[in-house]
Amino acid sequence: MYSSVDTIWVLLGAALVFFMQAGFAMVETGFTRAKNAGNIIMKNLMDFACGSLVFWIFGFGLMFAGSGKLIGGLDFFIQGNYGVEGGYPSWAYVIFQTVFCATAATIVSGAMAERTKFKSYLAYSIAISAFIYPISGHWIWGGGWLSQLGFIDFAGSTAVHMVGGVAALVGAKILGPRIGKYNKDGSANAIPGHNITVGALGVFILWFCWFGFNGCSTVSMTGDDNIILAGSVFVTTNIAAAAATVTTMIFTWVKYKKPDVSMTLNGSLAGLVAITAGCAVVNPVGACIIGIVAGIAVVVAIEFIDQKLKIDDPVGAIGVHGVCGAIGTILTGVFAVDGGLAYGGGSHLLGVQTLGVVAVIAWVVVTTTILFKAIDATLGLRVTEEEEVVGLDKLEHGLTSAYADFAKASTVRKLKTEAEKISVDKAVPVQLVSKSASLDVVASDIKLTKIEIITDQDKFKDLKDALNEIGIMGMTVSNVLGCGTQKGAPKYYRGIAVEMELHPKILIEIVVAKVPVQAVIDTAKEVLYTGNIGDGKIFVSSVDNAVKIRTGEEGVDALQYPEAKAN
Numbered sequence: 001m002y003s004s005v006d007t008i009w010v011l012l013g014a015a016l017v018f019f020m021q022a023g024f025a026m027v028e029t030g031f032t033r034a035k036n037a038g039n040i041i042m043k044n045l046m047d048f049a050c051g052s053l054v055f056w057i058f059g060f061g062l063m064f065a066g067s068g069k070l071i072g073g074l075d076f077f078i079q080g081n082y083g084v085e086g087g088y089p090s091w092a093y094v095i096f097q098t099v100f101c102a103t104a105a106t107i108v109s110g111a112m113a114e115r116t117k118f119k120s121y122l123a124y125s126i127a128i129s130a131f132i133y134p135i136s137g138h139w140i141w142g143g144g145w146l147s148q149l150g151f152i153d154f155a156g157s158t159a160v161h162m163v164g165g166v167a168a169l170v171g172a173k174i175l176g177p178r179i180g181k182y183n184k185d186g187s188a189n190a191i192p193g194h195n196i197t198v199g200a201l202g203v204f205i206l207w208f209c210w211f212g213f214n215g216c217s218t219v220s221m222t223g224d225d226n227i228i229l230a231g232s233v234f235v236t237t238n239i240a241a242a243a244a245t246v247t248t249m250i251f252t253w254v255k256y257k258k259p260d261v262s263m264t265l266n267g268s269l270a271g272l273v274a275i276t277a278g279c280a281v282v283n284p285v286g287a288c289i290i291g292i293v294a295g296i297a298v299v300v301a302i303e304f305i306d307q308k309l310k311i312d313d314p315v316g317a318i319g320v321h322g323v324c325g326a327i328g329t330i331l332t333g334v335f336a337v338d339g340g341l342a343y344g345g346g347s348h349l350l351g352v353q354t355l356g357v358v359a360v361i362a363w364v365v366v367t368t369t370i371l372f373k374a375i376d377a378t379l380g381l382r383v384t385e386e387e388e389v390v391g392l393d394k395l396e397h398g399l400t401s402a403y404a405d406f407a408k409a410s411t412v413r414k415l416k417t418e419a420e421k422i423s424v425d426k427a428v429p430v431q432l433v434s435k436s437a438s439l440d441v442v443a444s445d446i447k448l449t450k451i452e453i454i455t456d457q458d459k460f461k462d463l464k465d466a467l468n469e470i471g472i473m474g475m476t477v478s479n480v481l482g483c484g485t486q487k488g489a490p491k492y493y494r495g496i497a498v499e500m501e502l503h504p505k506i507l508i509e510i511v512v513a514k515v516p517v518q519a520v521i522d523t524a525k526e527v528l529y530t531g532n533i534g535d536g537k538i539f540v541s542s543v544d545n546a547v548k549i550r551t552g553e554e555g556v557d558a559l560q561y562p563e564a565k566a567n
Contacts, residue, residue: 006087006220010096013216016209017099021048021106023205027269028110030199031262031315033191035391036114037402043109043121048102050122051129055101060094063134069145072138087220096219100160103213104133107164110315111172115179115388118396120379124171124371132367133163136360150349151356152336154233155217157277157328158360165322166364169311174372175381177312179388188307190493191314196261203265210237210272214279229280236279237272240291244271247295255299263299263494266316270298273321274328277353278336286335286342293331294324302494316494326357446513446556448543451520453508454482455528455536460506463527467510470519474559476509505536511543513556 025044029037057077064082066073083090105125112121139146140159153159182188193199214237220226248267252260274294275287282290301319305311311318333350334341341350375381383392393399455463460477467475482505512520521538528536548558 001086002083002089003087003220003222006084006222007089007092009216009221010088010092010219013212013219014092014096014099016212016216017096017103018048020099020103020206020209020213021045023202023209024103024106024110026198026202026205027265028113028202028315030195030197030202031110031193032113033391034194034401034403035393037194037393038397038399039118039392040109040113041402042118042397043125044106046122047105047109047125047129050126051102051105052098054126054130055098055134056094059101059130059134060097061134062131063097063137063142067143068138069148070139071135071144072142084219087222093219096216100156100213101129101133101137103156104160104164104167105129107161107317107321108168108171110317111168111313112175113314114392115382116171116175117380117383118392120375120381123375123379124167124368127371128163128167128368132167132364132371133160136163136363139359140356146352146356146359149352149355151352152281152332152349153277153329153356154280155214155276157273157275157325157332158357160325161273161276161321162325162329162357162360163364165318165320165325166361167368168313169305169318169322170365170368171372172311172313172318173309174369174376177310178314179385181312182310186310188310188496190496190498192493192498193262193314196265199262200265203268207241207268207272210241210276214276218280233279235284236282236287237275239284240275240279240287240294241268241271243288243291244268244274244295244298247292248299251296251299260494263302263316266298266302266320267295269320270294270324273324274331276325277329278332281332281336281338282340283335283337286337286340290328290331290335294327297327298324306494306496326361329353329357448511448513448546448556448559449517450541450543451510451512451517451524452539452541453510453524453528453536454480454505454539455508456534457504457506459528459536460508463508463524466523466527467520470523471515472510472512472520474510478507478509480505480507511546511559513559 021044025041028044029040032040060078061075061080062072064072065075065080078090078094081090082093084093105128108124108128109121137159138144140151140153141147178191180189181191211234215230215233218226218230218233221230245264245268248270249259249264252258252263271291271294274290275282278290279287298316298319301323302313302316305313305318313319330350330353332340333347333353335343336345336349337343339345339349341347372381382388383396387395393402453463457479464475510520517540521540524538545554546556546558547554551558553560
């Protein structure tokens with residue numbers, strides 16, 4: 001006999017944790033470059049699919065079959081019964097544990113993004129799901145030696161997140177940084193993500209799903225105690241995440257003089273990761289303190305890993321999951337209401353928590369080092385320089401762009417063969433209307449001046465109207481990208497100063513003869529000036545001559561329309 005409420009609760013948790021794959025995919029995609037977006041989506045899809053199969057075939061047994069201190073047992077294709085009488089059936093528990101395994105595997109993807117071979121990614125995802133995660137998971141959740149010591153990791157700060165974070169650290173170190181990440185002197189360059197909005201969506205999805213990750217880990221809603229516990233877990237999870245988010249925002253605001261968007265998003269995840277171990281044993285005050293510590297630690301960790309260790313982690317996975325997973329697990333030994341150091345429980349639980357963190361780190365470092373080195377020696381871990389520069393979407397998957405319908409289609413001009421080409425006289429007929437029949441047309445003595453104006457796109461209409469009022473009858477307009485830096489106003493991305501940043505601009509080119517140059521300059525300045533950085537620039541240069549192709553007129557005559565000459 002099983003409980004319908006408990007079964008639905010476990011299955012609901014499984015569904016929410018599965019949807020975290022979408023959150024991780026959005027965070028990783030948004031925090032990296034557009035040319036790799038399809039590759040990242042594919043990785044987050046396939047690590048779940050492949051991981052589900054190998055965990056069913058092999059990994060689940062290593063984690064839950066048997067009661068050995070170091071390892072579970074062999075239960076190929078899950079033949080045993082792992083349900084709880086009066087609670088949930090075996091298969092409900094199997095899918096619940098499967099989605100947790102997939103989460104550990106997908107964390108690695110972010111730290112190794114934009115330069116990893118797809119086939120190699122599949123290989124190490126399978127290995128993590130098959131034996132690395134299940135064995136350390138057995139120590140914690142399968143009745144192994146850590147659980148026997150009283151180690152507390154309610155929903156997986158260490159079992160899931162720190163395992164993924166440490167594996168990400170080893171993989172990113174062996175893989176090496178992205179091209180252009182570090183200069184010869186070792187200084188780091190910022191490589192901004194292409195879509196912070198998508199990254200933020202991923203964080204919101206993860207925060208929402210974390211209520212299932214932590215809350216549904218009660219695996220029961222039968223009885224008042226479990227009902228109260230589930231509510232408490234929801235509250236501590238949310239408070240820790242909120243406290244970490246606010247702390248990271250304030251910390252980066254003070255440190256960088258501006259509240260850093262991407263780092264604050266990482267702060268939300270840091271709080272969620274850190275509270276996952278102790279969410280069922282701490283009160284809201286303890287959860288708040290854990291969140292505050294995680295909110296500061298994630299910034300310090302990401303900067304240290306990026307700028308001091310020279311390990312390139314595009315999304316901050318190592319800091320968020322590895323560092324904050326360890327911190328949250330250890331702080332459980334301080335703030336657990338029953339047995340925590342802060343509540344008079346002594347140092348025993350804190351010692352057990354610290355021992356568990358160290359042991360799992362050692363296990364993951366050793367096994368993943370062997371794994372990544374073996375993959376590198378056989379399949380090869382990193383893509384070629386050409387593939388990295390062009391983008392993994394195109395050369396790994398044959399995908400021109402993950403955003404093809406959002407890009408303007410360029411007009412392709414068919415080049416004619418030599419036999420098809422037309423002479424320039426026929427292609428561009430010229431009718432001379434000069435008084436002289438001679439082809440030696442002399443330009444006007446009136447000086448021609450070219451004025452180039454670069455400004456924001458939203459100012460173009462006002463500028464065009466103003467120039468028309470002073471007699472400017474023609475101009476060439478181009479959409480361009482501009483880059484530059486402003487002294488005294490540096491911009492930061494994840495703690496690194498952005499040296500050059502491309503922005504969409506409008507380039508207006510005008511050649512004037514009869515309209516005074518200063519009038520054009522004064523008009524442009526009056527329309528464009530706001531006093532803020534980015535108002536634009538004006539360039540003035542002399543023009544030797546101008547030729548109207550249709551008529552052959554030169555000099556000032558080439559700039560005039562028939563109506564203007566008639567007047």
